[in-house]
Amino acid sequence: MVETEIAEKRQFKMLIDGEIACLWAITFNDEQIWEERDNTKSIYIHRIATHPKFRGNNYIAKIVAWAKVYARSVEKQFIRLDTLGDNTKLIEHYQNAGFEFLGMFDLKNTDLLPDHYQDQPVCLFQIDLSK
Incomplete structure (x- = not known):
């Protein structure tokens, strides 16, 4: 999977x-997770991983800035991501x-x-670049 993404x-x-x-990785569709909400107007960000040495530096803000430029360059309207479970701190982090x-x-x-998607609700997030 990683080799294909590269x-x-x-x-x-x-x-x-x-x-x-x-x-991090991106895809241009995510039907398995977004189901009927999946569309061709989006980039989907997956597997954001930060090296432990660099944690706590709010790199999501830099990824979002990059994603906005990238999404516009490939004519997409939405930047989307998901996470699992009722993790209120992570939900707030993505909202921020x-x-x-x-x-x-x-x-x-x-x-x-993957196994970690079994038996948990998924939290869906998006940024609408048309707003």
């Missing part, structure tokens, strides 16, 4: 003084980064999703 230029990294501080919290949803079919 080959398709959908995996990104943030370097600080030559070290990888943060990485400019995402609208769309709510918590039970997924209809999680068969093709």
